[in-house]
Amino acid sequence: MTTPLLKLDCVTKVFGGIHALTDLSLEVAPRQIVGVIGPNGAGKTTTFNVITGAYRASSGEVTLDGRTITAEPPHQIARAGISRTFQNIRLFADMTVWEHLLVAQPHTGSMLHRLLPPRLANPQALKRAQEVLEFFELTDVRDRPARSLPYGLQRKVEMARAVTARPKLLLLDEPVAGMNHDEAETIRRLMLKLRQEEGLSILLIEHDMAFVMNLCDYLYVLDFGVMIAEGRPDAVRANPKVLDAYLGQAA
């Protein structure tokens, strides 16, 4: 097997005596699309927060490309190549779509460079922003305040912002929550295209089972902070433990 891009090794996160995550280990290989599923409160978003540095793991280790990132601050982890979106969309309240794409660019220039307008500070950034704008079909709303857009487009802006910096790994927290089938299908198509064109790996949390089963190469199932199953989607679907803990609820 190839070396994993992201690796969580026995990660535990305790909040005041409550184990939100217990000995969680998972891997994402380059160009792999991996899903994390589980009932509400299973620790899925906590996992994302530990990976991105918003929380520090109580014990265990997170590595990206072999480099330990467990104790690094969020902006360093982001610069190392991990981007994310949020379950409840978090856009910059007072910015246009275009500004979202410019501000999320990797930091190449010196401090003095950044005193210049974006088009002079980093000409490559403009090209990249334009590319991402077109990729997510946001050209028509380029100069609109992102917050004024309909929900589905706001989700796309958030993904576009996350992708602009050319991350190695994209974390998506419920990317198609509240979307209808067609909208979810558009997102699925875009994610596959991103992997193909940019070699991106994706780790995602989602409750929409059809979406997860159709998109993911591999699944991890969490329940009460503990991994109860993992495997290829069809195998996970048939796992009695999973049916009991998660899918069983709906049946």
Place this chain on the structure above:
Amino acid sequence: MVISTYYAGLFADVGILMLGALSVYIILSTGQLSLGNGAFMGIGAYLASWLTVVAGLPLTLALVIAAIVAGVIGIVVGFPALRLKGIYLAMATLGFGEMVRSFFLNFSAMGGSEGFHGMPHVSTGTIWAWAAGVLLLVMILENSQVWLEMRAVRDDETAAGLVGLDTTVIKVGAFGFGAAVAAIAGGLFAHHHVYIEPGNFSFERSIDFVLAVILGGSTVAPGALVGAVLLVMLPEYLRVLADWRFAAFGALLIGMLLVRRQGLVDRALLRLSFLRRAMGAAT
């Protein structure tokens, strides 16, 4: 026509207040409210005065040095202070302001409670040259990459960190820049009034800066100019109301916050006025 000394004085006050308001605006652009910029103004006033009176430096050089020193102090104070958020930061900056004021009160080398004088007088024109220069600089910077990053930090600090922005450096940097601008305001104030005392740089001074920003517009730099004009001139125009003028001023302020929280000037209004000018030029 020669404007009267009285109006020239008011005019100078507007320029100094605008610089103070800008110093608050710069820090506010990263989402931090400072109630201690009167202290940075005081540091600038005392240091610049010492430099011109005792060290014999020309005013311009004194102002530049005062701005740099205050900026560094701002950065040093900013590191611990900016770990606090919202109202706690506001309280910490307030505490810093009182600390600086009582320092100058006990600092006998610069006159202590008796104040300090002997500075060369600076003209209203020079004050406005500085004020306009700094306003222009801030307006240019508003189009920069780093200002975009400051707005991101203000809008959502967590999300800003997760797109790779070093939010601490951005916030502390803005704090230092704001402190430097406040120090310039202080240096000009000292050389305009040619007499300073610790009471000039009290909490009320810091509040004046914040009020000007809130009134004029807290999302664009020209808001500081409009706010300073309003704050100095409105009480003058309300003179007909005699003793009630400050009450009327307060009512106006509350009314403004109710109907236009972003202040009088915002980006949409600026765009509109540019558009109108462009159309006027075309016809």
